[in-house]
Amino acid sequence: MVHQQRSGGRLSRTGDTRDTDDMSRLLAPRLAYFAGVARTEHVTRAAQEMEVPQSTLSRAMVRLEEDLGVDLFARHGRTVSLTPAGRAFLTSVERALAEIERAADEVRADADPATGKVAFGFLHTMGAETVPGLLHAFRADHPRIRFSLVQNYGEAMLEGLRAGELDLCLTSPVPDAPDLVARRLDEQKLRLVVPADHRLAGRRRIRLAEAADETFVTLEPGYGLRRITDDLCAQAGFRPRIAFEGEEAETLRGLVAAGLGVALLPPPPFPRPGVVELTVTAPRAAREIGVAWLAGHPDTPPVAAFKKFLLSKRGTLLPT
The missing domain is CATH 3.40.190.10 (Periplasmic binding protein-like II)
Structure with missing residues (x-):
């Protein structure tokens, strides 16, 4: 299939190998010029409004038509009018320019010292x-x-x-x-959290090695607190036996309260019933x-x- 041929221009065939990104780079600088000429239907007036030389604007429109391979304007002396292809192109250009303006307003607003x-x-x-x-x-x-x-x-x-x-x-x-x-x-200090009816629940302090035989509930691999838990247990001379892995510390506290294991956790924002939190004296447990x-x-x-x-x-x- 062959598109409309512009007088004196090149044929543009479906399946043209020109890269879309290359075409975007060619067209983008000329879109505002095109919209200005289309709005005024007069190159001289558009040049005055946009404060660019008329020769620059005229050349930009010619190059735009050449790159697209279609006529966007019909020339009538000093005035111009949009062709059907030009009107179709203008609709998309105005939409694209409006989106660019919206994005510019948004980033300016985000950078505002007072309201960003x-x-x-x-x-x-x-x-x-x-x-x-x-x-x-x-x-x-x-x-x-x-x-x-x-x-x-x-x-x-x-x-x-x-x-x-x-x-x-x-x-x-x-x-x-x-x-x-x-x-x-x-x-932030970490504590060993145990169920309220646990054998260690009457203690205030504990060496982590004393929990070597306990079942642990932990965060999933990849979480910083999981790495710290593994490292502290290794320093205490054991590898934790893990029953449950979660994604959130307060969920782990709930699992501990349910008697499903013990956990190394930072202090809770509010007291949690059903658990007792023990200070770990060795190794130094903090993050x-x-x-x-x-x-x-x-x-x-x-x-x-x-x-x-x-x-x-x-x-x-x-x-x-």
């Missing part, structure tokens, strides 16, 4: 108390800054940073990667909490302000 947006990720265990407290304190001085909040496990949040989906994240362990910047903010962001990535003013705020919380991020 921060994409912030954090661990599930920090969602009930720590993060709400941080946001409340930050917004006392920045009341109109908006947040896109994402709760996830550490590795997923680091991938979110790399993909440009997150600006900052609170995570543990503190990452050490060449493409990321991370700063330690605080430390570091840090903030991370993508190296070399420029911050918008809202992100810079929130990053500065988080860094000011070193040593005071978590309740004592």
